[in-house]
Amino acid sequence: MSNKKAIVVGAGILGLATARALVLKGYSVTVIERNNKAVGASIRNFGMLWPVGQPEGKLYNRAIRSRNIWKEIADITSIWYEEAGSLHVAHHVDEWEVLQELQAGFSATGRPVTLMDKNTISEKFTYVNPDGLLGGLYSATEMIIDPREGIAKVPIYLKEQHGVEFIWGKAVTSVDAGMVWMGEEILQADVICVCSGADFETLFPEQFAALDITKCKLQMMRFRDKNSNRINTSLCGGLSLIHYHSFKVAPSLQKLKERYENEMKEYLDYGIHVMVSQNESGEFTVGDSHEYANTFDPFDKALINEMIMSYLKQFVLCNNWELAETWHGIYPKMTNGNTDVFLNPLPGVYIINGIGGAGMTLSFGFAEEVVNSI
Numbered sequence: 001m002s003n004k005k006a007i008v009v010g011a012g013i014l015g016l017a018t019a020r021a022l023v024l025k026g027y028s029v030t031v032i033e034r035n036n037k038a039v040g041a042s043i044r045n046f047g048m049l050w051p052v053g054q055p056e057g058k059l060y061n062r063a064i065r066s067r068n069i070w071k072e073i074a075d076i077t078s079i080w081y082e083e084a085g086s087l088h089v090a091h092h093v094d095e096w097e098v099l100q101e102l103q104a105g106f107s108a109t110g111r112p113v114t115l116m117d118k119n120t121i122s123e124k125f126t127y128v129n130p131d132g133l134l135g136g137l138y139s140a141t142e143m144i145i146d147p148r149e150g151i152a153k154v155p156i157y158l159k160e161q162h163g164v165e166f167i168w169g170k171a172v173t174s175v176d177a178g179m180v181w182m183g184e185e186i187l188q189a190d191v192i193c194v195c196s197g198a199d200f201e202t203l204f205p206e207q208f209a210a211l212d213i214t215k216c217k218l219q220m221m222r223f224r225d226k227n228s229n230r231i232n233t234s235l236c237g238g239l240s241l242i243h244y245h246s247f248k249v250a251p252s253l254q255k256l257k258e259r260y261e262n263e264m265k266e267y268l269d270y271g272i273h274v275m276v277s278q279n280e281s282g283e284f285t286v287g288d289s290h291e292y293a294n295t296f297d298p299f300d301k302a303l304i305n306e307m308i309m310s311y312l313k314q315f316v317l318c319n320n321w322e323l324a325e326t327w328h329g330i331y332p333k334m335t336n337g338n339t340d341v342f343l344n345p346l347p348g349v350y351i352i353n354g355i356g357g358a359g360m361t362l363s364f365g366f367a368e369e370v371v372n373s374i
Contacts (some may be wrong), residue, residue: 005030005189007180009172009203012042013147013359015195016154017367018352020069023162025371027191029090031155031164032182034171038151040197042359044220044329046277047147048234050361052086052139053244056109059339060246067143069364071149077157079150080280086142087116087125088236091132094256095238099137101250101349112140127231129315134337146279147360168335172196175203191374192349198332200353207345212336213354216271217296219304219328220287223321225312231278237315239264239273267311270304272309283324286312290357292333300328331357340372350374 006022008015011033023029049070051063074081090096099115116124118133128136158164167182174181179188194200197250198215201208241247242257260268267273269288278284289304305326312318333356334341340362341354352370355362 004028004191006030006191006193007189007191007192009175009180010196010199011038011155011166011168012040012195012197013151013363014042014197014352014367015193016151016158017066017363018193018195018324019158019164020162021367021371022191022193023132023158023164029162029164030189031158031166032167032170032172032180032187034169034199035161036169041329041331042151043148044218044327045357046220046275046287047145047146047150047279048236048275048277049143049145049359050358051088051141052111052113053246053358054361055246055248056089059362062369063165063361064141065186065365065368066261066362067141070143070145073152073154077153077350079153081143081145081146082280083140084233084277085138085140086234086236087121087128087136088137088238089121089128089136090134090238091129091315092236092238092299093134094252094259095241097252098241098247098250098256099135101252102247103137105249106139111200114138114140118373125232125235126229127317128235129146129313129317133315138233142365144234144277144279145360158202172203175346175349177349190348194349194351196355197353198330201331204345204351207343207351209218211341211354212334212338213332213341214292214335215294215296215330216333216357217293217328217330218288218357219300219308219324220285220326221305222325223284223286223309223318225273225282225284225318225321227295228282230282231276232285234275234277235316236275237273237311239267240275243273261373267307270307272304272307272311274308274315276312276316284318284321296330300326331359333357340366342373
């Protein structure tokens with residue numbers, strides 16, 4: 001074991017990914033998590049590993065690298081996953097036009113995407129609403145895990161396979177060069193990585209205030225279907241086309257966005273686009289919305305959930321679904337177009353943050369990149 005020591009603050013996905021990258025670089029790693037288990041944004045999501053949403057180049061490559069690391073860990077630890085791909089469906093002519101443009105653009109860079117007509121979709125994916133369906137774009141790169149299971153089992157993997165130590169239920173109250181405080185208790189390390197999501201504002205308020213950063217609140221739901229059938233992919237409606245940066249390669253996307261602004265302004269005001277994934281036990285995770293502020297009311301809006309369900313029914317056959325859980329999550333989000341934060345506020349102290357709503361998709365690859373630069 002190396003005599004170089006590292007401390008990671010936070011056991012969400014970015015903290016776990018950073019711990020993995022550090023231990024592979026030869027550090028002896030301790031992870032400190034304020035809660036008795038990770039309960040933040042890392043478990044409050046779809047569990048979608050989503051390369052299709054990442055633009056070509058650095059971010060797409062980072063997403064593929066992260067997905068491959070997830071698979072490697074999942075195969076060792078028996079974390080369930082499904083290489084389900086994704087299907088974006090079109091129920092309007094302008095959506096179908098965008099999907100055809102995306103197929104051309106993505107294929108030109110080697111992405112494994114396929115246009116499907118209505119009949120093919122109805123045969124393969126029985127949950128898709130056939131009424132008014134024009135077709136869809138299937139991408140083979142996406143993978144689903146259950147984030148609650150994944151975030152619970154990765155620490156076990158890191159401890160058993162790599163000797164990473166975990167301190168649960170203790171809050172880091174202060175950080176300085178070479179040391180962290182947990183109240184009066186002090187731990188020392190050569191490298192300290194702060195991966196505490198929106199909470200890094202507490203430890204480094206000046207750095208947080210200086211960044212072009214805000215927080216995003218999302219609302220989500222989980223359903224069960226009495227028939228327990230498999231959806232066989234992750235499904236997305238047309239609104240998702242204006243949510244992901246990779247889709248900007250479609251020349252007619254702006255025209256589609258203008259129609260949404262005219263016809264569905266309230267959806268855009270709440271940042272709603274609608275997707276559904278399915279976990280091992282057959283539950284459907286549905287969402288989501290995007291509200292931006294530095295402080296949020298703790299209350300979830302019934303209106304947002306009703307809007308999500310209304311839109312879901314336009315492209316998914318879900319009348320037999322029973323609501324099981326509702327929740328919200330909060331994560332930090334850059335407002336200047338940057339896709340991540342990597343700061344060095346003190347000697348040997350690094351803040352690793354700011355990958356927005358793509359933590360499951362990008363964290364493992366991002367952590368490797370930044371640890372290699374330390």
